[in-house]
Amino acid sequence: MDHQQAAELLAERIGRPVPPRLVEQLLRRTDADRALLSAVADQVDPDGDVLHRIPLRWPPEQVAAVREALTGLGPHGRAVAGAGAVIGREFDLAILEGACPDVEVLAGLEEAEEAGLVRPLAGQVFGFVRALDREVCYEALGTRQRAELHGRVAAALIRLGALGGARAATVPELALHTAEAAALGGAERLDAAVAASAAAGAAAADEGAHDLAAGYLAQAALFAGRAGWAPGQSGRLLAAGGTARLRAATAPSAREAGRASLLGALRLGLRAGDPGLVAAAALGLGPRASTGALAGDRPAPADPVRLDALRQAAALLPLDGTVPSELRSAAARVAARLALEERKGPFLSLCEVEGPLPDVGAAAPDALALARASGDPRAVAEALLTADQDLDQVVREAAALHDPELLSRAYDRAAAAAVAAGDRTRATRLLAALAALGSASSREVRPPAFVRWYALRAAAELAVLRGAPDPAAAAQALAAGEVVDPAAAEAADAALREFGGRRGGPDGLTAREREVLAWALRGTPAKEIAEGLFLGERTVETHLASIYRKLGVRTRIELIKKLGGGS
Numbered sequence: 001m002d003h004q005q006a007a008e009l010l011a012e013r014i015g016r017p018v019p020p021r022l023v024e025q026l027l028r029r030t031d032a033d034r035a036l037l038s039a040v041a042d043q044v045d046p047d048g049d050v051l052h053r054i055p056l057r058w059p060p061e062q063v064a065a066v067r068e069a070l071t072g073l074g075p076h077g078r079a080v081a082g083a084g085a086v087i088g089r090e091f092d093l094a095i096l097e098g099a100c101p102d103v104e105v106l107a108g109l110e111e112a113e114e115a116g117l118v119r120p121l122a123g124q125v126f127g128f129v130r131a132l133d134r135e136v137c138y139e140a141l142g143t144r145q146r147a148e149l150h151g152r153v154a155a156a157l158i159r160l161g162a163l164g165g166a167r168a169a170t171v172p173e174l175a176l177h178t179a180e181a182a183a184l185g186g187a188e189r190l191d192a193a194v195a196a197s198a199a200a201g202a203a204a205a206d207e208g209a210h211d212l213a214a215g216y217l218a219q220a221a222l223f224a225g226r227a228g229w230a231p232g233q234s235g236r237l238l239a240a241g242g243t244a245r246l247r248a249a250t251a252p253s254a255r256e257a258g259r260a261s262l263l264g265a266l267r268l269g270l271r272a273g274d275p276g277l278v279a280a281a282a283l284g285l286g287p288r289a290s291t292g293a294l295a296g297d298r299p300a301p302a303d304p305v306r307l308d309a310l311r312q313a314a315a316l317l318p319l320d321g322t323v324p325s326e327l328r329s330a331a332a333r334v335a336a337r338l339a340l341e342e343r344k345g346p347f348l349s350l351c352e353v354e355g356p357l358p359d360v361g362a363a364a365p366d367a368l369a370l371a372r373a374s375g376d377p378r379a380v381a382e383a384l385l386t387a388d389q390d391l392d393q394v395v396r397e398a399a400a401l402h403d404p405e406l407l408s409r410a411y412d413r414a415a416a417a418a419v420a421a422g423d424r425t426r427a428t429r430l431l432a433a434l435a436a437l438g439s440a441s442s443r444e445v446r447p448p449a450f451v452r453w454y455a456l457r458a459a460a461e462l463a464v465l466r467g468a469p470d471p472a473a474a475a476q477a478l479a480a481g482e483v484v485d486p487a488a489a490e491a492a493d494a495a496l497r498e499f500g501g502r503r504g505g506p507d508g509l510t511a512r513e514r515e516v517l518a519w520a521l522r523g524t525p526a527k528e529i530a531e532g533l534f535l536g537e538r539t540v541e542t543h544l545a546s547i548y549r550k551l552g553v554r555t556r557i558e559l560i561k562k563l564g565g566g567s
Contacts, residue, residue, distance in 0.1 A: 006023050006032070007023045009038065010023060010026070010044060012557065014046060015523075015525070015557075016523035017523065018046045019046065019050050022050050025053070026044065028131060029053075029131050030131060030132075031130060031131045036062070039058075040056045043055075043056055050212070051219070058132060058135060062132060063136055066136040069117055070115075070136065070137060073111050076103050076107050076108035077107075077108045077110075077111030078108075080112055080118075081108075082138075082145070083099040083149055083152075083153070084096060084112075085134045085141070086138065086141070086149040086150055086153055087099065087153055089127055093124035094156070095153060096109075096126075098155065098159060098160070099149055109126060116129060117137065118133075143183070146180065147181050147182075147183040150181040151177070151178075151184065153177045154174055154177035157173060157177070171200045174196040174200070175197045175216055177196075178195075178197070179197060185226075190223050190224075191227055193219075194223045194229070194237075198217065198237060200212075201219075204244075205244055210248035211244075213244035214241055214245040214248050217238075218261070221237035221238045224237055230272070231272045232272045234268060235264075235272070235277045236265070238262070238264050239265035239280040242260070242264075242265060242284055243283075243284035244258075245261060246259070246286060246449065246450075247405075247449060248448070249449045249483050249484070250446075250483060251483060251523075252482065255449075255484065262309075263281070263305070263309070265281040266278055266281035266309055269281055275316035275317050276327055278313045278316055279330040279334050281309060282309035282310045282312070283313075283330070285303075286450060288300060288306070288337070289485045289492075290413070290492075292457055292461060292492045293431060293458070294461050294465075295495035295496075295499075298491060300491055300492075301487035301488055301491060310338040313334045313338075317330065317334055317335075319332075328370055328371075329374040329375075329378070330379075331370055332367045332371035332376070333371070335366060335370065336371070337386075339367060343386070368384065370383075377401060378397075378401055378403065378406065380397065381401075388417070391410060391414040391417060394410040394413075394414075395410045395414060404437055405450050405451055408450065408451045409454070411434035414430050415430040415431050418430060424465055427465060431458040431459075431462045432458075434455055435455050438455025438458075449484050452480050453481045453483070457492060457496070460496055461496060472563055474493065475517060476563050477492070478490075478518060479521040479563060482518050483522075512543060513546060516529060516540060516544060520544060520556060520559060523556075551563070
C-alpha cells in the first residue's frame with residue numbers, strides 16, 4: 001500500500017483527510033499492511049499531534065504471539081529488545097551498547113534473533129522483523145524505564161557524534177529522545193530538551209515544514225517553562241512557535257492557537273521590558289492582508305489585535321535614532337507594518353479603528369530610512385511595500401531572500417498597480433507568478449497559509465482577467481483565506497466577484513451555501529456546522545446536498561479533493 005492508497009483508506013474511514021505526516025507514521029508502524037491499518041484506522045484523530053507517536057491499540061490476536069516471544073526471552077534479550085525499540089525500527093550496535101551499559105548486548109541480540117523478533121541487517125545494524133514487533137516491545141516498557149532509555153540513547157547519539165563516527169544523531173532524533181527523557185525531570189534534562197526541540201524547530205522552519213516547526217517550538221517553550229527559564233527566553237520560543245503555527249494553519253482553530261502563543265509572547269516581552277521580543281511577537285501576527293489585485297479601493301478590514309500589538313512594539317522602538325543598531329531592522333519592519341495597518345490609500349483603505357491615528361504619511365519614509373540604515377534587505381522591502389515604491393525591486397529582493405510570504409505580497413501589490421494602470425498584460429504575468437507560489441514543494445511541505453491564500457486568489461483573478469471566471473478557483477481562495485483572515489477573505493471574495501460581474505456565489509451557490517461550504521472544506525462535521533451557524537443539522541445536510549449538486553460532486557471527500565487543495 002502506498003501513501004495515496006493509505007490516505008484514501010483513512011479519509012474514507014474517518015470522514016475527512018488525514019495530515020500527510022500522520023499517514024506516513026501509520027504506514028511505518030503498520031508495514032503498509034492494509035489489514036493492520038484498517039484495524040487501527042478508527043483510533044486515528046486527524047487533528048492529533050503529528051510530532052509524536054500516537055497511541056494505538058493493536059489487534060489482540062496479532063499482539064499475542066509477539067508478547068509470548070518477548071516473555072520467553074532472558075534478561076539480556078528483553079533489555080536489548082526494549083532498548084532497540086526505543087532507538088527505532090532499525091538500530092546501530094554502537095547506540096545499543098551505549099543504551100545498555102550493563103547488558104551483554106551480543107548475547108541479548110542472539111536471544112531476540114532466535115525468538116524471531118530482530119534480525120541482522122547491513123554492517124553493525126539490526127532491525128525488528130516487523131514494525132508490530134517493535135511496537136509491542138516498546139509498549140512493554142514501564143514509563144520510567146522508557147524515559148531512562150531515551151535519555152541513554154540521546155547521550156549515546158551525542159557521544160558518537162562527538163567522536164566523528166558515521167552515525168551522528170539527526171536533530172529530530174535528539175529532539176525525540178531528550179523530550180521523552182525530560183519526563184524524569186531535572187534541570188539538565190529539561191535544558192537539553194529545550195535546546196534539542198528548539199534546534200529541531202528551527203531546522204523544520206528553514207525547510208518550510210512549519211507544522212513540524214510549530215510542534216517542536218511549542219514543546220521547547222513547555223520545557224523552558226518547566227525549567228524556570230527567564231520570561232524573555234521562554235517568550236522567544238513562544239513567538240517563534242506561534243509564527244510557525246500561523247504559517248502552518250489549515251483551520252481557524254490553528255490560527256487562533258498561533259495568535260494566542262504570539263499574544264502570550266507579547267505579554268512576556270512587555271513584562272520583561274524586552275523590545276526585541278515584543279517586536280517579534282507583533283511581526284509574527286503577520287502583515288495586513290490586501291483584498292487582491294482586482295479590488296481597487298475596497299478596504300481590507302483592520303485587525304485590532306495586530307494593530308494594538310504593533311503600536312506597543314512601536315512605542316518601544318521609536319523612529320528617532322535612539323534604537324540600538326541590532327534592533328533597527330525590527331523597528332523598521334514594525335513601523336512599516338504599523339503604517340500599513342493604519343493606511344489610507346488605494347487597495348488597502350483604512351477601516352474604522354479605535355484611538356487616534358498617527359501621521360502615517362511620514363511613517364513609511366521614516367521606516368524606509370531606518371531600514372536602509374539597518375542594512376537588512378527584508379526591512380527595506382517591507383518599507384518599500386508600505387510606501388508603494390520600487391515594487392519591481394521588492395519582487396527581486398523577496399526572490400533573493402527566498403521569502404515566499406514577502407514575495408507573494410510583492411507580486412500582489414505590483415499586480416494591483418498594473419491593474420490600476422490598465423496594463424492587463426503585466427498584471428496577468430505577475431498573477432501567474434503569484435499563483436505558482438501555491439505549489440507545494442513536496443507532499444510533506446505545504447506553502448505557508450498566507451502564501452497559499454494569495455496564490456489561490458491569484459489563480460481566480462487570472463481567470464477573471466482572461467474572461468473566464470472560475471467558480472471552483474474562487475471557492476478555493478475563499479476557503480483558504482478564511483483560515484488566515486476571515487473578514488479580509490470575505491472582502492476579497494466580494495471584490496473578485498464584482499470585478500468579474502458576478503453577483504452570485506460560485507456556481508450559483510447562495511450566501512448561506514457559501515458559508516456551509518467554507519465550514520465543509522475544513523472537514524467540520526454537519527452537527528458542528530449546525531451549531532456554528534445556528535442552524536438545524538437537517539438544514540445543513542440539505543445545504544450540503546445542494547452544494548454537492550451544484551459543484552458536481554457526490555461526497556464530502558470529493559468536495560474537499562476538488563476545492564480544498566488537500567487541506
